[in-house]
Amino acid sequence: xxxxxxxxxxxxxxxxxxxxxxxxxxxxxxxxxxxxxxxxxxxxxxxxxxxxxxxxxxxxxxxxxxxxxxxxxxxxxxxxxxxxxxxxxxxxxxxxxxxxxxxxxxxxxxxxxxxxxxxxxxxxxxxxxxxxxxxxxxxxxxxxxxxxxxxxxxxxxxxxxxxxxxxxxxxxxxxxxxxxxxxxxxxxxxxxxxxxxxxxxxxxxxxxxxxxxxxxxxxxxxxxxxxxxxxxxxxxxxxxxxxxxxxxxxxxxxxxxxxxxxxxxxxxxxxxxxxxxxxxxxxxxxxxxxxxxxxxxxxxxxxxxxxxxxxxxxxxxxxxxxxxxxxxxxxxxxxxxxxxxxxxxxxxxxxxxxxxxxxxxxxxxxxxxxxxxxxxxxxxxxxxxxxxxxxxxxxxxxxxxxx
Amino acid sequence: xxxxxxxxxxxxxxxxxxxxxxxxxxxxxxxxxxxxxxxxxxxxxxxxxxxxxxxxxxxxxxxxxxxxxxxxxxxxxxxxxxxxxxxxxxxxxxxxxxxxxxxxxxxxxxxxxxxxxxxxxxxxxxxxxxxxxxxxxxxxxxxxxxxxxxxxxxxxxxxxxxxxxxxxxxxxxxxxxxxxxxxxxxxxxxxxxxxxxxxxxxxxxxxxxxxxxxxxxxxxxxxxxxxxxxxxxxxxxxxxxxxxxxxxxxxxxxxxxxxxxxxxxxxxxxxxxxxxxxxxxxxxxxxxxxxxxxxxxxxxxxxx
Numbered sequence: 001x002x003x004x005x006x007x008x009x010x011x012x013x014x015x016x017x018x019x020x021x022x023x024x025x026x027x028x029x030x031x032x033x034x035x036x037x038x039x040x041x042x043x044x045x046x047x048x049x050x051x052x053x054x055x056x057x058x059x060x061x062x063x064x065x066x067x068x069x070x071x072x073x074x075x076x077x078x079x080x081x082x083x084x085x086x087x088x089x090x091x092x093x094x095x096x097x098x099x100x101x102x103x104x105x106x107x108x109x110x111x112x113x114x115x116x117x118x119x120x121x122x123x124x125x126x127x128x129x130x131x132x133x134x135x136x137x138x139x140x141x142x143x144x145x146x147x148x149x150x151x152x153x154x155x156x157x158x159x160x161x162x163x164x165x166x167x168x169x170x171x172x173x174x175x176x177x178x179x180x181x182x183x184x185x186x187x188x189x190x191x192x193x194x195x196x197x198x199x200x201x202x203x204x205x206x207x208x209x210x211x212x213x214x215x216x217x218x219x220x221x222x223x224x225x226x227x228x229x230x231x232x233x234x235x236x237x238x239x240x241x242x243x244x245x246x247x248x249x250x251x252x253x254x255x256x257x258x259x260x261x262x263x264x265x266x267x268x269x270x271x272x273x274x275x276x277x278x279x280x281x282x283x284x285x286x287x288x289x290x291x292x293x294x295x296x297x298x299x300x301x302x303x304x305x306x307x308x309x310x311x312x313x314x315x316x317x318x319x320x321x322x323x324x325x326x327x328x329x330x331x332x333x334x335x336x337x338x339x340x341x342x343x344x345x346x347x348x349x350x351x352x353x354x355x356x357x358x359x360x361x362x363x364x365x366x367x368x369x370x371x372x373x374x375x376x377x378x379x380x381x382x383x384x385x386x387x388x389x390x391x392x393x394x395x396x397x398x399x400x401x402x403x
Numbered sequence: 404x405x406x407x408x409x410x411x412x413x414x415x416x417x418x419x420x421x422x423x424x425x426x427x428x429x430x431x432x433x434x435x436x437x438x439x440x441x442x443x444x445x446x447x448x449x450x451x452x453x454x455x456x457x458x459x460x461x462x463x464x465x466x467x468x469x470x471x472x473x474x475x476x477x478x479x480x481x482x483x484x485x486x487x488x489x490x491x492x493x494x495x496x497x498x499x500x501x502x503x504x505x506x507x508x509x510x511x512x513x514x515x516x517x518x519x520x521x522x523x524x525x526x527x528x529x530x531x532x533x534x535x536x537x538x539x540x541x542x543x544x545x546x547x548x549x550x551x552x553x554x555x556x557x558x559x560x561x562x563x564x565x566x567x568x569x570x571x572x573x574x575x576x577x578x579x580x581x582x583x584x585x586x587x588x589x590x591x592x593x594x595x596x597x598x599x600x601x602x603x604x605x606x607x608x609x610x611x612x613x614x615x616x617x618x619x620x621x622x623x624x625x626x627x628x629x630x631x632x633x634x635x636x637x638x639x640x641x642x643x644x645x646x647x648x649x650x651x652x653x654x655x656x657x658x659x660x661x662x663x664x665x666x667x668x669x670x671x672x673x674x675x676x677x678x679x680x681x682x683x684x685x686x687x688x689x690x691x692x693x694x695x696x697x698x699x700x701x702x703x704x705x706x707x
Contacts, residue, residue, distance in 0.1 A: 214416065214664075243623060271622070272623065320444055
């Protein structure tokens with residue numbers, strides 16, 4: 001009887017040991033969790049969707065290659081329905097679910113509520129494409145990043161390029177006051193243009209609203225200038241930006257138009273038929289002529305995975321977001337947020353698909369990532385060349401406090 | 404120095420556009436005491452009727468592909484049908500409810516239309532190659548006149564004349580005026596409420612169609628929210644002009660557009676951002692001086 005009992009006990013002990021060993025092994029192989037608190041419906045979906053699809057592509061590539069540190073990556077999406085309140089609850093829910101990386105919407109206002117939840121729980125949180133430096137240490141907190149460049153550097157890059165490569169001397173700035181993003185792009189443009197050509201090289205400023213049905217008054221002012229400028233910088237976004245470009249050209253103003261990155265991609269060019277002499281700083285070309293072959297491969301891979309080319313060139317930011325975090329996880333040897341954060345904060349021109357990427361403990365947004373300058377020709381955007389701005393925005397300019 | 408005649412011209416063009424939207428709002432308000440915020444969404448639907456309903460960002464053309472008389476007819480018909488449908492489904496059952504309930508219903512219709520459009524077309528703005536020859540400007544004695552502004556002003560003036568004739572000379576017009584004056588009395592005298600109200604909505608749909616075509620020709624873009632700002636300005640315009648007065652609505656619309664352009668043109672750069680605040684200040688000012696609007700209707704006098 002006692003023999004039976006001790007055998008039983010031994011078996012139970014062995015079984016328990018075996019079970020616990022098995023559990024440890026499972027814990028090691030527990031998949032990495034990435035949570036997306038993004039808009040899958042509502043207007044923001046159109047801006048969150050393309051980078052999200054590209055992010056999924058990168059996750060699948062990593063899994064196919066054996067996972068991250070041998071662990072598979074799983075992801076979960078909670079729809080914020082383009083509402084700030086839902087962004088907060090979606091973020092909190094994903095944090096609760098124990099995600100290792102939280103990805104939030106492409107906009108500071110709509111991404112920050114979710115990001116705050118992630119930052120509070122000390123989880124690395126990255127925005128798909130917010131262009132506001134507040135999506136970082138100073139705004140959300142030390143664990144928040146954005147995959148995009150600061151809006152200021154879009155304005156800086158095209159200003160420098162226009163002065164140095166296109167030989168333009170004077171500019172006129174038409175600023176869309178609807179959202180902060182445009183104001184930041186315009187602030188960057190002005191700072192860089194003045195830096196290169198002096199205060200007097202900006203011949204004037206005017207403002208409009210994205211939903212203005214007409215900018216006739218602004219065009220009249222531009223045409224009434226005593227000397228016409230060499231270029232007009234329009235900081236806006238569609239549809240208002242497209243409407244402005246159409247009205248400027250229809251009024252017979254054939255000056256070169258410089259614009260910010262939000263005006264990239266062909267979808268709006270119908271508004272301004274025959275448009276030319278239009279330049280901006282872009283992430284990449286969707287039209288097969290990017291000077292970087294890896295970008296053209298990215299478009300092909302996207303077609304293979306989603307049976308269509310990316311709807312927007314902002315997609316590449318989502319792909320590189322996963323790249324950036326995954327690289328740090330590999331380096332840190334695990335998903336521990338503090339260790340990953342330490343690695344990410346030391347990035348200095350770290351090469352990723354979207355371009356060299358740098359972070360510091362103070363700044364979690366790009367200010368001098370090389371841009372692909374693009375121009376419009378024959379009803380399509382065309383790649384011109386890669387250009388890296390040499391003037392970088394100061395902290396004051398980035399947060400638009402003082403000048 | 405700005406060319407003053409050019410500024411006046413720009414101002415008159417925008418004023419005309421707002422006058423048309425304000426007229427539509429004023430028309431429905433006059434008969435039904437309903438401030439129809441869905442008016443802007445009739446306009447949006449009309450604009451989207453130019454393209455095939457798809458999620459594509461560069462959609463093929465639908466009505467936009469037709470020769471222009473058919474295109475105009477198609478867009479106008481779409482707007483009129485939508486206006487009539489909303490009247491039948493959302494407003495007729497509430498006819499005896501108080502005006503606040505009607506207002507809420509119009510917001511519901513507005514959100515419904517916006518989200519239905521977003522479901523089909525996605526929220527990404529679209530662009531459309533239409534009317535670019537109309538957008539080109541011609542130069543007359545140094546004054547730049549874009550074709551679409553010329554068309555806007557011509558259309559507005561002819562429509563205003565047309566409306567005056569309609570309201571003064573035709574049976575339905577006279578019934579509408581009677582209904583606007585005193586709805587109960589008009590009904591007692593044999594005016595059929597359903598017919599008159601439906602006709603009012605059809606007219607507001609017609610105006611929405613016209614405005615959507617003019618707007619698209621000007622901006623070349625389609626956006627889910629493209630109707631919102633014109634309607635807000637038009638609402639202020641009807642308040643300035645005098646609620647329920649058609650002439651007041653048209654005048655108010657014109658004034659709002661003109662003020663907006665003049666402020667844009669003559670405010671110093673730092674204050675230009677507050678242009679719209681200036682327009683709204685005008686509303687307050689007018690209401691302080693003339694609480695019932697510039698051309699008050701007799702109906703509003705009775706009610707106070």
